[in-house]
Amino acid sequence: MTNLLSSLPFWGRLGGGLFLLFFLAASVAAQEYKFLFSSSPGEGIRINESTRYGNGNPWGYDLGTGPGDRTPWFFSIDLPEGTYQVTVKLGSNTEESCTTVKSESRRIMLRNIKTAPGDSPVYTFAVNIRNTKIGETDSVRINPRERGKLIWDDKLTLEFNGKNPSVRELSIQPACGLPVIFLAGNSTVVDEGQEPWCGWGQVFPSFFTEKIAIANYAESGQAANTFVSSKRLAKMLTKVKPGDFLLIEFGHNDQKQTGEGKGPYSSYKSDLKHILREALAKGVQPILVTPMHRRRFDEHGKVVNTHGEYPNAMKQLAEEEQIPLIDLNSMSQILYEAWGVEGSKQGFVHYPAGTFPGQDQPLEDNTHFNVYGAFQIAQCILRGLIELNSPVIQYLRDGFTGYDPAAPDDPATFYIPPTPLYTSEKPLGN
Numbered sequence: 001m002t003n004l005l006s007s008l009p010f011w012g013r014l015g016g017g018l019f020l021l022f023f024l025a026a027s028v029a030a031q032e033y034k035f036l037f038s039s040s041p042g043e044g045i046r047i048n049e050s051t052r053y054g055n056g057n058p059w060g061y062d063l064g065t066g067p068g069d070r071t072p073w074f075f076s077i078d079l080p081e082g083t084y085q086v087t088v089k090l091g092s093n094t095e096e097s098c099t100t101v102k103s104e105s106r107r108i109m110l111r112n113i114k115t116a117p118g119d120s121p122v123y124t125f126a127v128n129i130r131n132t133k134i135g136e137t138d139s140v141r142i143n144p145r146e147r148g149k150l151i152w153d154d155k156l157t158l159e160f161n162g163k164n165p166s167v168r169e170l171s172i173q174p175a176c177g178l179p180v181i182f183l184a185g186n187s188t189v190v191d192e193g194q195e196p197w198c199g200w201g202q203v204f205p206s207f208f209t210e211k212i213a214i215a216n217y218a219e220s221g222q223a224a225n226t227f228v229s230s231k232r233l234a235k236m237l238t239k240v241k242p243g244d245f246l247l248i249e250f251g252h253n254d255q256k257q258t259g260e261g262k263g264p265y266s267s268y269k270s271d272l273k274h275i276l277r278e279a280l281a282k283g284v285q286p287i288l289v290t291p292m293h294r295r296r297f298d299e300h301g302k303v304v305n306t307h308g309e310y311p312n313a314m315k316q317l318a319e320e321e322q323i324p325l326i327d328l329n330s331m332s333q334i335l336y337e338a339w340g341v342e343g344s345k346q347g348f349v350h351y352p353a354g355t356f357p358g359q360d361q362p363l364e365d366n367t368h369f370n371v372y373g374a375f376q377i378a379q380c381i382l383r384g385l386i387e388l389n390s391p392v393i394q395y396l397r398d399g400f401t402g403y404d405p406a407a408p409d410d411p412a413t414f415y416i417p418p419t420p421l422y423t424s425e426k427p428l429g430n
Contacts, residue, residue: 032173033077035059037067040089040168053077053155062157072161072420075170079156081131081239083178083213086158087124089169091115097166102159103127105150105191106198106419107214108206108371112162120168125205126178126213129156134235141230143219143428149193161417180213181392182236182284184227184275185249187368187427188292188377189218194423196349196356196363198374200381207382212395215239221428223253224271233275242283245392247381248275249328251291251310252367253429264313272317287390288318288325292332292377294430295348295366297341303333326384328377335376335405346411347373349426356422367430371416372409379403 034044045059049067053060058078065073088110090099094117101110101123109125132140132152142152150157160167183189183201190199201216208214217232227233227250240246254268261267272288279286290311296304311329318325336344349365369377383403385392 033059033171035075035170037167037169039093042169044169047075070164072159072417073165074157074159076155076157077172078154079129079172080154081129083126083128083175083180083215084156084172085124085126085175085178085210086156087122087169087171088167089120089122090167091119091121092164092166093118095164095166098163099165099167100161100417101125102161102419103205104129104157105193105202106159106195106421107191107202107216108416111206111416115166124210126175126208126210127156127205128180128213128215129153130215130235130239132235134231134238138231138234140232140235143221145220145425145428151191151193159419161419163417175213178211178213179243179245179395180215180240181208181245181247182240183214183216183218183247183249184233184236185218185247185289186222186252187218187220187429188252189216189249190220190427191216191218192220192427194421195418196351196370196422197427198369198371200369200374200377203371203374203378204381207378207397207400208395209397212392218249221253222250223257224248224250224268224275225254225257228271228274233278237278237282240279240282240284244282244284245390246275246279246284246286247289247326248272248286249289249291251307251314252294255307255310264309265316268310269313269317272314273321276317276321276323285391286323287385287388288314288323289381289384290314290325290327290329292328292380293336295336295344297336297344301337301341303336324388324390326381326388328380328384331380331383331405332377335380335408338406338408346370347376347408356424358422359424361424363424365426365430368427371418372411372414375414375416376405376408379409380405 036044036046051060053062053076062074062076098114100112103109110123131154189201191202192198201218205214217236276286291307293303294306298304349363349368349370351363353362
């Protein structure tokens with residue numbers, strides 16, 4: 001049987017061809033920005049209390065927040081879609097601070113950076129932003145739940161959160177040559193706009209250096225075929241380049257499709273194969289990810305398989321086509337059983353009524369994660385990348401030393417400050 005890798009023109013890592021291109025020009029698309037906050041010295045665009053985004057102003061404080069807020073505040077700037085490197089100089093001359101930085105819809109970029117009075121540490125990370133346009137006449141078919149969120153627009157939004165979040169300077173510059181990890185998946189992967197829901201894709205950026213960007217095209221309710229029919233794949237294919245990567249995790253919603261020709265070894269494999277073929281034709285390096293388990297246990301405290309043959313069908317496809325695969329299905333079983341029946345609730349959206357503003361009913365969801373759970377799943381993905389010896393691992397931050405799903409992080413010591421946007425509405429799919 002001829003496999004996809006032998007039939008298409010590109011495979012393997014792009015040796016030496018990846019490069020970083022910074023440039024300045026008169027056009028907005030190529031401009032570098034430097035914003036100065038508070039009394040920070042130097043040359044740049046000085047930001048004060050009246051600098052508000054919108055009403056003709058292309059940058060400023062956003063979402064009703066401002067410089068006097070010692071709790072989360074947002075800053076937005078109009079930018080064309082693409083990849084940018086963002087550099088922040090943190091700290092305060094007079095106070096201690098602890099700053100977490102998120103981008104767009106709660107993508108976690110920097111976690112709990114503590115500074116003493118007078119400190120001014122500098123951090124850089126990469127952010128990918130996009131709009132819905134596909135060429136001049138077509139566009140992505142987004143879901144109603146995505147409208148008005150910070151995902152499909154022509155601006156970059158940053159959230160500064162934590163105990164007295166403090167920023168001295170903010171610099172933004174194009175990074176056209178950076179490699180990108182594209183993510184294709186469903187609600188377990190997506191950038192969720194509101195607490196307490198969280199996909200593993202939106203915590204993924206915090207593990208990587210500024211030398212690579214994450215572009216999360218996943219969406220709630222998606223299956224492999226609807227990822228294509230909603231034109232997310234078409235949009236993605238207009239942005240990929242040789243040397244980029246694509247992680248593909250579907251299965252939760254695919255298994256619910258019924259009718260003639262539907263099934264794990266027929267439609268599911270065929271749909272995945274189509275995505276692989278399109279990615280490989282563009283020189284992208286795909287990696288398949290088996291779907292994680294749902295939170296369901298038997299009377300002995302063992303995880304119950306609710307995905308049928310779908311994980312095995314993906315494994316079969318990976319073997320047939322010689323595509324790298326991360327077996328998240330197996331790792332999630334180890335993780336959930338390490339948590340235990342009751343302990344596993346701490347990784348999912350299980351909260352009594354009144355935990356969040358406007359929440360008058362308890363939340364009990366056994367598919368979708370909170371931020372803590374998403375971090376554990378993301379680290380399972382990283383473990384899989386390391387086991388594959390994927391080129392992606394060269395871009396991991398120094399702080400990541402590995403992960404054992406049998407010994408998850410202690411939830412009692414885990415903390416990421418929540419974004420002040422909440423909903424009790426469950427994501428699509430289950």
